[in-house]
Amino acid sequence: MERRSRLQLSRLPDITAMKQQQLPAYQLHFSATMVFSIFFASGVFCLFMGIFLILSAKSIQKVEINYTKTCGNCAKLREDAFNHNKICTCSIPFVLAKSMEGNVFMYYKLYGFYQNLYRYILSRSNSQLLSKDLKAVEDCAPFKVSHKEIPFAPCGAIANSMFNDTIILSYNLNSSIHIQVPMLKTGITWWTDKYVKFKNPGANNLTDKFAGTTKPPYWPKPIYELDPDDPENNGFLNDDFIVWMRTAAFPTFKKLYRRLHRIHYFIEGLPAGNYSFNITYNFPVTKFQGEKSVVLSTLTWSGGSSLFLGLAYTVTGAMTWLASFAMLAIHFMLKQRKASTSKWQSKALKGQSRK
Numbered sequence: 001m002e003r004r005s006r007l008q009l010s011r012l013p014d015i016t017a018m019k020q021q022q023l024p025a026y027q028l029h030f031s032a033t034m035v036f037s038i039f040f041a042s043g044v045f046c047l048f049m050g051i052f053l054i055l056s057a058k059s060i061q062k063v064e065i066n067y068t069k070t071c072g073n074c075a076k077l078r079e080d081a082f083n084h085n086k087i088c089t090c091s092i093p094f095v096l097a098k099s100m101e102g103n104v105f106m107y108y109k110l111y112g113f114y115q116n117l118y119r120y121i122l123s124r125s126n127s128q129l130l131s132k133d134l135k136a137v138e139d140c141a142p143f144k145v146s147h148k149e150i151p152f153a154p155c156g157a158i159a160n161s162m163f164n165d166t167i168i169l170s171y172n173l174n175s176s177i178h179i180q181v182p183m184l185k186t187g188i189t190w191w192t193d194k195y196v197k198f199k200n201p202g203a204n205n206l207t208d209k210f211a212g213t214t215k216p217p218y219w220p221k222p223i224y225e226l227d228p229d230d231p232e233n234n235g236f237l238n239d240d241f242i243v244w245m246r247t248a249a250f251p252t253f254k255k256l257y258r259r260l261h262r263i264h265y266f267i268e269g270l271p272a273g274n275y276s277f278n279i280t281y282n283f284p285v286t287k288f289q290g291e292k293s294v295v296l297s298t299l300t301w302s303g304g305s306s307l308f309l310g311l312a313y314t315v316t317g318a319m320t321w322l323a324s325f326a327m328l329a330i331h332f333m334l335k336q337r338k339a340s341t342s343k344w345q346s347k348a349l350k351g352q353s354r355k
Contacts, residue, residue: 032331035327036324036327036328036331039320039321039323039324039327040321040324042317042320043317043318043320043321043324044317045317046313046314046316046317046320047313047314047317047318047321048317049313049317050310050311050312050313050314050315050316050317051310051314052310053302053309053310053313054307054310054311054314055310056300056301056302056310057300057302057304057305057306057307057309057310058305058307059300060297060298060299060300060304060305061098061100061297061298062295062296062297062298062305063094063096063100063295063296063297064109064293064294064295064296065092065094065277065293065294065295066291066292066293067090067092067277067279067292067293067294068285068286068290068291068292068293070090070092071088071090071092071279071281073088073090074088074089074090074281075281075284075285075286076286077281078281078282078283078284078286079284079286079287084220085220087280088280088281089278089279089280089281090278090279090281091276091277091278091279092276092277092279093172093274093275093276094274094275094276094277095273095274095275096270096271096272096273096274096275097272098272099268099269099270099271099272100269100270100296100298101268101269101298102268102269102298103259103260103262103269103298103299104259104260104269104270104296104297104298105256105258105259105260105296105297105298105299106167106169106183106256106257106258106259106260106294106295106296107254107255107256107257107294107295107296107297108163108165108167108254108255108257108292108293108294108295109252109253109254109292109293109294109295110163110252110253110254110285110290110291110292111251111252111285111290111291111292111293112251112252112285112288112289112290112291113251113253113285113288113290114251115158115247115248115249115251115253116247116248116249116250116251119157120157120158120247121158121247122139123139123140123141123142123143123156123157123158124139124140124154124155124156124157124158124159124245125137125138125139125140125154125155125156126197128140128153128154128155129154129197129198129199129236129245130197130198130199131199131200131201131236134151134153134201134210134212134213135151135212135213137151137152137155137156139156140152140155140156140157142157143155143156143157143159143160143216143217146214146217148214150212150213150214151212151213151214152213152214152215152216152217153210153213153214153215153222153223154216154223154236154241155216158244158245158247159216159241159244159245160216160217160218160219161218162216162218162219162240162241162244163240163244163255163283164219164220164282164283165279165280165281165282165283165292166279166280166282167257167258167277167278167279167280167294168180168277168278168279169181169183169275169276169277169278169296170275170276170277170278171265171266171270171271171273171274171275172273172274172275172276173265173273178276179265181260181266181270181275182260182261182263182264182266183258183259183260183261184258184259184260184261185227185230185233185239185240185258186230186232186233186239187239187259188239188240188243188256188257188258188259189239189242189243190246193242193245193246194237194239194242197242198236198237198242198245199236199237200234200235200236200237201235206223206224206231206234206235207224209224209235210222210223210224210235220282223235223236223238223241226238226240226241240257243255243256243257254293254295257294269298270296277294279294
């Protein structure tokens, strides 16, 4: 008996404020005035924030040109796989009626391209992209190895379908002088992607580091020759490659391609005038009934030209205000009912006291 009582006592929780649930507690009691004030203040904040974001988004300057049909001859050429070595270019002139001041960014936009397919997203090797093991291609089906059993680098469906059109923007200073607008290829990725998720197998001589691997079947050149002019923008650390590897959630999406280098004629941005896009057409879209566009856009502190965030704030503010007025009306109704009930009770008590 004594042993059993000791065992029972040993199972009891410690006599502390935490285990005995004796910690001091404070229960908030909000008055009706405070609740209505919080709701009205939240509604005002959301409404003003939403309107400000919408106006900010509408102030963005954007030019979008769809070149799927304009470059139709190149599209037909790319439909035939035997023409993969042939170069096809097209030029699209346009007029910039108003100058685009400040930083200007160039995007490519795809319609009807589903990067959100489950098997497509899984078809990559993070071990390879981190240069831990260049031959770790087990998860890259159906693009793991070539017909000679040589591992692809990079492997997988995402890397194999990388966007590879070349887009050059030209500024027509006059009828005889055409200036290529200086664009930067770097600084277009997320910091975490560039310095955490992707690494090269070595700093120098990438050709030797990637020995024993081969390029994906749809690539015209190997991974270590993506940017011969800039060794630091090569291999797995190539900015265009990193941007493409961050898959989009929707079938219509745009990805950052270049950013304006603000020098010479373009210190203030893109001046108004005549321009043209010179496109080397490589990425086929007609087989899956897709489309391609090139976009020039400025940005604000809140991001791009999307109205979603502004509309979300505006709708939230309006709903909060409606809820505030509804609760205020219910509060006054209950208050009047309570007052009338108290008057009736007081009259009844007076009648009983007289009797």
